Amino acid sequence: MTGYLPQLKPVRKIRYIIFLKDVAFLALTTFGGPQVHLAMFYDRFVKLRRYLTEDELMELNALCQILPGPTSTQTITALGFKIGGPNLAYLTLLIWVLPGVCIMTAAGMGVYYLEQHNLSMHFARFVQPMAVGFLIVAGYRIGQKVIKNQVSLALALTAALVAYVFRSPVMTPIVIAIGGLTTALTYEKQERMEKQPLRIEWANFFLWLGVFLAAAGLGAITQSLPVRLFENFYRNGSLVFGGGQVLTPMLYNEFVAFKHYLSREEFLSGLGLAQAIPGPVFAFASYIGALSMRADGPNAQFWGSFVATAGIFLPGMFLIFFVYRFWDQLKRYRVVRASLDGINAASTGLTAAAAVALFEPMAPHWPSVVIVIGTMIVLLYTRLPPFALIGIGLVAGLIL
Known part of the structure; x- marks a missing residue:
């Protein structure tokens, strides 16, 4: 031995x-x-x-x-x-996110360069309605999986209406929490499983909570933009259920509709590009972080990308390390499993609201409407990968 x-x-x-x-x-x-x-x-x-x-x-x-x-x-x-x-x-986390983050950071800096030199971004005009098509299809596919009954349908519609009318980032956690609590009350419909004692190691939970509170406190005291950006992304990363498609409306509400760090066109161009790069869709945060600090120059853009990337990815890592250790015991509780239905339904509603808000300004322009519909048809009925579709849009924009 x-x-x-x-x-x-x-x-x-x-x-x-x-x-x-x-x-x-x-x-x-x-x-x-x-x-x-x-x-x-x-x-x-x-x-x-x-x-x-x-x-x-x-x-x-x-x-x-x-x-x-x-x-x-x-x-x-x-x-x-x-x-x-x-x-x-x-x-693993560093290697997995690095390529996508580098591409999206370069894209954010490229947009800033074009704006500084009064160069047109008109070549990306087809990518913007394509991004709306991507979002609509993503919401539809998520809805197919999570809307199982009248309760989940009602929650999704309510969440969409509330998020559309009240376009504040404050509404996101409220909508998600109400969705989860609503279906948690129906836990008796869940199958009973033999419960086991929970053996919880709290270190990563307190690490997640400590960073959350420290970032919020420092941001409020110092009013430093990098600190506030980290807190903004850390909060969104702590609340998003359902992946990159659900993250999109949260980031739009926070950084476009509420804080105006990006224009709608800049947001959509980045969102389209995020569909065409390898790795996690959450790398979109790096693009937003870079553009949010463009006023302070290229070095600040690197810093903005870094804090945005750290903020969006760290909470999910802390939480998976925390929960993974006792997941076998936790999933046996019916109220936990029941709450997930409402969380997912509310997240679907948030995606729908973002899709409507982004599509509204395009509605009067028939070419954009045609591109949105065409993108949806291609995604739903062909196997053309998203990055190829975005590539076609960029080439068409350059040629035309």
């Missing part, structure tokens, strides 16, 4: 390096959002490497879907945690 011990550490190190190479490969080749990401995770991690079984991957992905934060990012980071603990998990 003792003869094997000296070999354990180098073998483990080699395994970690191979795993991180797999993460880097996926970070550069996965397009299309969480559903496509999951399929590629299966091919790479289950079939090729056998890091875990198919059932383990699906259960891990299900857990990440019901937690706030980026589903794909939490899934691949939790897998790193499972294989090598916190250190490997944070390396």
Whole structure:
């Protein structure tokens, strides 16, 4: 037995390096959002490497879907945690998000450069209505999965109406909380499962809460824009259920409708580009962070991208590390499972409200309407990948 011990550490190190190479490969080749990401995770991690079984991957992905934060990012980071603990998990996070974050940061700085030199962004005019089409289709697909009865339909419609009428970021957590509480009351419809004692390690929860409170306090005291940006994104990252599609309306309400850090056209151009890059859709935050600090120059834009990226990704990581340890016990409680239906329905309503708000100014312009409808048809009835569709839009904009 003792003869094997000296070999354990180098073998483990080699395994970690191979795993991180797999993460880097996926970070550069996965397009299309969480559903496509999951399929590629299966091919790479289950079939090729056998890091875990198919059932383990699906259960891990299900857990990440019901937690706030980026589903794909939490899934691949939790897998790193499972294989090598916190250190490997944070390396996994860094490698997974880096390509998308770099591209979106460069895009934000590119938009600033064009504006500074009075150059037109008219080449992106087709991408903007395409982005609305992406959002509508995403909301439709989410709705198909989460709207199961009249209660969830009513919650989705109510959330959409409230978010459309009251376009304040304050409404987002209120709508989500009410949705979850409403269906939590129907917990008796859930199947009973034998309960086990919860063994909770609170360190990561207090880390998540401590950063949340510290950022909010420092932002209020200092009024520093980087600190406030970090708090804004950290708060949104702590509240978004359902992935990048649900994050979009939250960011639009906060940074376009409420704070006016970006114009609607800038937001839509970035949103369209975010559909065409590899890796997590949450990298869109890096673009918004860079543009939010454009007034202070290029160096400040890098800083804005950094704090936005850290703010949007960290809460999901803290929470998955916290919950993963006792998820087997927690999921046995009916009230927990019941609340998820309302949270998901309310999130669908938020996506619908954002789609309507973004489409409204385009409605009088028939070419934009045609592009929105055409994008929806292509996404629903063909297998053309989103990045190819965005590429066609950019090329068409340059030519025409």
